[in-house]
């Protein structure tokens with residue numbers, strides 16, 4: 001098994017946090033969810049950070065923390081769906097970790113929307129058409145990765161298993 005840290009990327013709600021936790025449990029590694037670390041540092045949920053300080057401040061902190069955690073080996077790290085908007089973050093992850101893109105189709109994703117809007121500032125106040133547009137616009141930022149896993153029709157355990165299997169092949 002690779003000794004590098006594993007970084008999970010993909011659109012909001014694809015399962016980076018839940019699947020990441022499960023991968024870490026199965027591999028007996030420590031798990032870091034960058035959004036959770038940011039929320040702990042600001043002592044408020046992401047939605048409040050966006051409202052109080054703005055997205056730019058959030059992105060700055062996100063980059064700082066990703067820089068810190070990608071220096072470690074053997075972690076499983078879930079980054080937010082917008083982290084790869086920052087070229088430096090993308091470069092840091094690709095050069096020091098194994099980047100796993102969790103992929104989901106729009107058809108599967110749209111059935112999850114009701115679980116997500118309350119906690120995702122970038123979905124709030126948007127119509128389904130606008131969210132679909134964001135989903136499409138975001139796809140290019142995930143195109144650089146080491147492993148791609150299609151998660152449609154997989155439950156959380158199956159998705160974690162598929163990632164671990166793929167890690168064994170590189």
Ligand SMILES: Nc1ncnc2c1ncn2[C@@H]1O[C@H](COP(=O)(O)OP(=O)(O)O)[C@@H](O)[C@H]1O
Pocket residue numbers: 010011012013014015016017018019078112115151154155156159
């Ligand atoms: N493979 C899956 N099948 C069904 N539901 C899932 C799957 N992966 C994640 N979920 C659910 O989708 C929601 C968002 O998952 P989460 O891990 O927070 O996504 P992300 O961190 O990518 O934003 C949660 O309610 C989670 O339980």
Ligand SMILES: O=C(O)C1=C[C@@H](OP(=O)(O)O)[C@@H](O)[C@H](O)C1
Pocket residue numbers: 010011012013016017035046079080081082083119120121122
């Ligand atoms: O895609 C985005 O812009 C964001 C995704 C969120 O993480 P998840 O991808 O874990 O939902 C979180 O970092 C923040 O709300 C911004």
Ligand SMILES: [Mg+2]
Pocket residue numbers: 016017018033035078079080
């Ligand atoms: Mg998450």
